Amino acid sequence: MSLKNSLVIYGGSFNPPHNGHIIIAQLVREMFRFADFHVVTSSTPPHKKVDVSFKERFFLTKKAFEKVEGITVSDIEHRLGGVSYAINTIEYYEKKYSHIFFLVGEDALYSIEKWYRYEDILKKAHMLVYPRFKDELVYKKVERVLESLSNSIYILKLPLIQISSTVVRERAIKGLSLYGFVPQHIISYVEEIYGNR
Known part of the structure; x- marks a missing residue:
């Protein structure tokens, strides 16, 4: 498949963004170097409660990725309004791009059949799954539940990244060092936003 006029969407709440997000984005971008790559900060995530404002998370995400070449941080879900359904x-984006690749973490597959209009997602986009645990049972479940639609899902063979936003939030609350967990130039911002909760 030609990657001309293609887009990789890497969406998430980025609550907060961390070095794992950046490593994943860089590795996948290297695989899809001829595609545009948009990091999309979720405004109102449908499946999780987020107690940090979109404005703060978007600011952190833009700062976190500002030194990463070839990546655009987008606020499109905020501009679209309402619940941030994929x-x-x-x-x-399909109005502009011929091919769309939607990047998610492996844990998203646990509840893929509960996603709003998940069948349309898999018909309109190729889902790229970044491994987190390499749980074979999840992949078998996906094949069973989605049947032929599972052909639109691609499991990426890339290194496991075990940093999570949950860990970063917990460390910030406890006043522990965030060095190595988030980009150094946003540590003070993350500490300020998450350390007072």
Whole structure:
């Protein structure tokens, strides 16, 4: 498949963004170097409660990725308004791009059948799955539940990255060092936003 006029969407709440996000984005971008790459900060995530404002998370995400070449941080889900459903983002971008790749973590597959209009997502985009645990049972479940639609899902063979936003938040609350967990130039911002909660 030609990657001309293609887009990789890497969406998430980025609550907060961390070095794992950046490593994943860089590794996947290197695989899809001829595609545009948009990091999309979720405004109102449908499956999780986020107690940090979009404005703060978007600011941190832009700062975190500002030194990463070839990546655009987008606020499209905020501009679209309402709940940040993946299908709405995909349908917005499909007006401009011929091929859309939607990057998610392996844990997203646990509840893929509960995603809003998940069948349309898999018909309109190729889902790229970044491994977190390499749980074979998850992949078998996906094949069973989605049947032929599972052909739109690609499991990436890339190194496991075990940094999580949950760990970063917990360390910030406890006043522990964030060095190595988030980009050094945003440590003070993350400490200020998350350390007072």
